[in-house]
Amino acid sequence: MANMKIKAKEKDGIVGVKAMFTSVMADKEEAEKKKIVSEYIAQIIAKNNGVVVFEVTASGFMSENPLFKFSYKGKVGDTLEITTTDNSGKTETGTEKVS
Amino acid sequence: MDRRKFIGVSVAAVAALIAPVTDLKAVDFRATTPKAFAAEHVPEAIKEMFGTGGLKQTDKIKFTAPKLAENGGSIPVTIESDLDLESIAIFQDANPRSTTAVFTVPSGAIINYEFRIKLRKTAVVTIVAKGRDGVLYTTSKEIDVSIGGCGG
Numbered sequence: 500m501a502n503m504k505i506k507a508k509e510k511d512g513i514v515g516v517k518a519m520f521t522s523v524m525a526d527k528e529e530a531e532k533k534k535i536v537s538e539y540i541a542q543i544i545a546k547n548n549g550v551v552v553f554e555v556t557a558s559g560f561m562s563e564n565p566l567f568k569f570s571y572k573g574k575v576g577d578t579l580e581i582t583t584t585d586n587s588g589k590t591e592t593g594t595e596k597v598s
Numbered sequence: 599m600d601r602r603k604f605i606g607v608s609v610a611a612v613a614a615l616i617a618p619v620t621d622l623k624a625v626d627f628r629a630t631t632p633k634a635f636a637a638e639h640v641p642e643a644i645k646e647m648f649g650t651g652g653l654k655q656t657d658k659i660k661f662t663a664p665k666l667a668e669n670g671g672s673i674p675v676t677i678e679s680d681l682d683l684e685s686i687a688i689f690q691d692a693n694p695r696s697t698t699a700v701f702t703v704p705s706g707a708i709i710n711y712e713f714r715i716k717l718r719k720t721a722v723v724t725i726v727a728k729g730r731d732g733v734l735y736t737t738s739k740e741i742d743v744s745i746g747g748c749g750g
Contacts, residue, residue, distance in 0.1 A: 524716075526694070526695070553707070554701065555702070556628055556702075557699045558635065558698055561699060561713060561714060561715055561716065562671060562714035563672070565713060566713065569711050
């Protein structure tokens with residue numbers, strides 16, 4: 500499992516998700532200043548039972564170790580799968596059962 | 599099976615085959631609109647992302663952000679809306695490039711996003727959202743930053 504923390508809780512038919520990812524989220528300029536390699540999450544996709552429920556194209560201007568909160572219509576027992584792709588094309592996937 | 603019917607069936611079969619694939623293959627705005635991610639100024643970025651259509655000021659998109667952010671490296675931002683939107687983009691003027699994030703809204707989704715952004719200095723943050731009817735909605739807010747984030 501990837502460096503990813505996911506919490507998914509259902510209430511009144513709506514699943515509230517908190518997802519935290521590990522990434523320095525450094526864009527070109529910031530990476531130069533800190534003398535590190537530019538690395539940021541470029542895309543995050545969340546799927547509930549295979550259906551896309553959340554999707555974002557991100558950039559290096561989001562905070563370090565980004566935290567996202569979102570909600571969607573779902574139920575207890577659904578499987579939430581989140582995939583992130585970073586700027587070099589590396590992907591990480593994490594899954595969580597809705598409780 | 600006559601020819602007409604056969605074509606109809608095969609078209610439906612192909613469509614059924616393609617549909618899940620397009621569903622899995624998400625919209626990567628970095629690939630479809632690379633210029634928007636290279637744009638240094640907000641109007642330019644909006645133009646590259648959504649075209650030259652007129653923007654409509656709205657209060658139906660609730661954009662919550664602190665007035666004063668002490669730490670520019672982590673500014674919590676919330677976007678909420680009841681409108682039927684297709685995509686939501688967030689732009690700012692403080693960083694080397696304007697486009698911060700672009701959300702693709704799946705149909706029937708609840709629009710309630712909370713995330714954190716970086717700002718190098720005090721700047722106006724603009725949200726532009728495209729409705730499924732093609733209307734471009736916009737709302738913006740100025741955020742005061744006392745210590746710049748993003749290596750600034």
